[in-house]
Amino acid sequence: xxxxxLVIGHFIxxxxxxxxxxxxxxxxxxxxxxxxxxxxxxAILCSSIFIxxxxxxxxxxxxxxxxxxxxxxxxxIKRIIKKKEHPKINNNVAVFLLDQIxxxxxxxVICKVFKxxxxxxxxxxxxxxxxxxxxxxxxxxxxxxxxxxxxxxLVKKIFARIFNQIQETEENPKxxxxxxxxERIIIxxxxxxxxxxxxxxxxxxxxxxxxxQLEDQKFAEKYLVGTxxxxxIAISCIGIYNFL
Numbered sequence: 001x002x003x004x005x006l007v008i009g010h011f012i013x014x015x016x017x018x019x020x021x022x023x024x025x026x027x028x029x030x031x032x033x034x035x036x037x038x039x040x041x042x043a044i045l046c047s048s049i050f051i052x053x054x055x056x057x058x059x060x061x062x063x064x065x066x067x068x069x070x071x072x073x074x075x076x077i078k079r080i081i082k083k084k085e086h087p088k089i090n091n092n093v094a095v096f097l098l099d100q101i102x103x104x105x106x107x108x109v110i111c112k113v114f115k116x117x118x119x120x121x122x123x124x125x126x127x128x129x130x131x132x133x134x135x136x137x138x139x140x141x142x143x144x145x146x147x148x149x150x151x152x153x154l155v156k157k158i159f160a161r162i163f164n165q166i167q168e169t170e171e172n173p174k175x176x177x178x179x180x181x182x183e184r185i186i187i188x189x190x191x192x193x194x195x196x197x198x199x200x201x202x203x204x205x206x207x208x209x210x211x212x213q214l215e216d217q218k219f220a221e222k223y224l225v226g227t228x229x230x231x232x233i234a235i236s237c238i239g240i241y242n243f244l
Contacts, residue, residue, distance in 0.1 A: 004138040009047025013040035015149040041068025143237040147184035191238035
């Protein structure tokens with residue numbers, strides 16, 4: 001259970017608590033990078049502290065501090081590499097995925113070294129809840145956080161690779177990202193409920209809204225690539241959910 005919650009904490013700290021300004025400034029500003037690492041450490045701390053036995057709380061706080069420091073180190077090394085401004089490095093999808101794998105694996109390995117003992121139940125609003133029963137909720141949580149901002153960034157990087165530009169077909173580029181996020185989350189939940197037939201209605205509704213624009217071949221190509229990428233990511237999350 002703790003590993004699943006830590007993965008959720010990773011994505012929240014590395015994506016949702018990282019504003020556009022922090023993401024931009026940390027490329028050259030040590031304070032911004034330190035701020036990002038601190039927020040990351042807090043996300044890790046808050047994600048699982050409630051299932052750690054009381055006598056190990058301080059050890060868990062130390063664990064979060066170590067993870068924040070290591071996160072800073074990895075991002076600092078990545079910043080040095082990116083300063084070479086090599087397009088194959090800065091826009092490489094594999095590099096983005098490798099960076100995420102390094103952070104997650106490093107975090108889980110360090111957690112295993114600390115050997116935390118999880119509580120079997122917690123008191124919430126005066127009621128005792130068995131932690132093990134929350135496993136399914138944790139699995140759903142992982143799918144949702146991945147289908148949000150992380151998936152949006154991945155899609156943009158793939159677009160940059162294919163079309164040499166970021167997907168910005170709207171007057172407000174964030175609108176397209178929001179639509180993609182909602183699309184992936186809806187597909188993910190429908191898939192976890194076994195309602196795969198209903199996914200077609202989601203994609204059809206999106207196509208109807210863009211019917212006129214689809215007459216433009218270039219837009220149609222980008223629209224198709226974006227939709228398929230979002231669908232692949234959502235289905236991959238469904239597969240991981242079913243496996244877990």
